[in-house]
Amino acid sequence: xxxxxxLLNHARILIVDDEPxxxxxxxxxxxxxxxxxxxxxxxxxxxLDRYREARxxxxxxxxxxxxxxxxxxxxxxxxxxxxxxPPIVILTAQQGRDTLLKALAGGARDFIGKPFxxxxxxxxxRNLLDAQLAHRLVHDQKDVLEEMVHARTExxxxxxxxxxxxxGRAAEYxxxxxxxxxxxxxxxxALLAKSMGWSDADCDLMLNASPMHDIGKIGIADTILLKPxxxxxxxxxxxxxxxxxGGELLDGDDSALLRLAREIALxxxxxxxxxxxxxxxxxxxxxxSGRIVAVADVFDxxxxxxxxxxxxxxxxxxxxxxxxxxxxxDPDVVACFERCLxxxxxxxxxxxxxxxx
Numbered sequence: 325x326x327x328x329x330x331l332l333n334h335a336r337i338l339i340v341d342d343e344p345x346x347x348x349x350x351x352x353x354x355x356x357x358x359x360x361x362x363x364x365x366x367x368x369x370x371x372l373d374r375y376r377e378a379r380x381x382x383x384x385x386x387x388x389x390x391x392x393x394x395x396x397x398x399x400x401x402x403x404x405x406x407x408x409x410p411p412i413v414i415l416t417a418q419q420g421r422d423t424l425l426k427a428l429a430g431g432a433r434d435f436i437g438k439p440f441x442x443x444x445x446x447x448x449x450r451n452l453l454d455a456q457l458a459h460r461l462v463h464d465q466k467d468v469l470e471e472m473v474h475a476r477t478e479x480x481x482x483x484x485x486x487x488x489x490x491x492g493r494a495a496e497y498x499x500x501x502x503x504x505x506x507x508x509x510x511x512x513x514a515l516l517a518k519s520m521g522w523s524d525a526d527c528d529l530m531l532n533a534s535p536m537h538d539i540g541k542i543g544i545a546d547t548i549l550l551k552p553x554x555x556x557x558x559x560x561x562x563x564x565x566x567x568x569x570g571g572e573l574l575d576g577d578d579s580a581l582l583r584l585a586r587e588i589a590l591x592x593x594x595x596x597x598x599x600x601x602x603x604x605x606x607x608x609x610x611x612x613s614g615r616i617v618a619v620a621d622v623f624d625x626x627x628x629x630x631x632x633x634x635x636x637x638x639x640x641x642x643x644x645x646x647x648x649x650x651x652x653x654d655p656d657v658v659a660c661f662e663r664c665l666x667x668x669x670x671x672x673x674x675x676x677x678x679x680x681x
Contacts, residue, residue: 541570
């Protein structure tokens with residue numbers, strides 16, 4: 325016996341007929357051919373419950389029955405919107421054209437006339453089960469393929485995420501930092517984005533894209549990047565190019581994560597009044613992501629010690645952010661920053677620099 329034969333013999337067949345003699349006859353005919361799973365239903369009101377218990381592979385359905393006729397049963401089954409609704413074979417002694425057309429319109433796939441012809445019945449059952457088995461295999465394969473695509477997509481997203489995180493750390497190492505700055509400012513950024521109405525999914529993108537904000541520093545010479553004192557005007561002009569460099573490094577990928585990372589790298593040094601860089605954007609022309617990261621990045625930079633400066637107090641840093649609202653910073657982002665300040669301070673305390681740093 326082939327695998328297909330085994331599958332067919334274990335097919336679940338619902339037989340619905342109000343006449344016990346017909347149920348017994350059909351049960352015996354099917355059993356003679358090796359079919360093992362028959363569900364005999366005399367009351368058509370039980371069909372939906374039995375269907376829900378386990379989806380059948382074929383339904384043999386009488387038309388003329390008390391309580392619910394075959395057309396009404398088909399309406400109930402169709403209303404389930406089951407993508408794998410099994411074929412329905414009508415059992416009827418009526419051979420009129422109108423009856424057949426009404427049954428076909430209602431969802432029937434075939435007919436078996438009463439009294440039953442054994443050879444004809446078994447052939448129709450076999451053909452319809454073959455077709456349903458093939459349909460089910462295609463449907464299951466589609467589900468498997470969709471799951472594989474989902475898994476591959478998730479793996480690709482995780483790979484991109486690792487690239488983002490590692491490149492972000494690389495930029496911080498070049499800038500002689502511990503990496504905690506990235507953790508703090510990215511969490512600040514996600515918190516501000518949430519406060520400004522971003523969805524959870526977009527806030528997650530912000531959390532994972534914002535660490536790339538200074539990736540362009542990879543392209544800045546150590547003599548400028550690591551200079552302990554104040555930069556000369558010409559040196560600062562070179563330092564400013566890191567925003568455009570970051571935009572170029574992250575360009576060309578169509579993933580939402582890297583698109584947002586590029587947007588942030590390119591615009592987080594723009595200023596609300598248009599005096600920022602690299603493109604002198606102003607107001608709403610600056611993407612909101614860049615406006616959010618600008619506040620998060622500056623606040624953390626001010627409150628962190630650097631080789632060339634001491635850490636500011638939280639109070640002084642907040643005053644700076646507030647005083648520069650409407651010039652450097654988007655006033656709406658500053659307002660969110662002030663509302664979120666207790667949580668921002670908690671994040672800062674949770675990820676403090678080591679005492680010897």
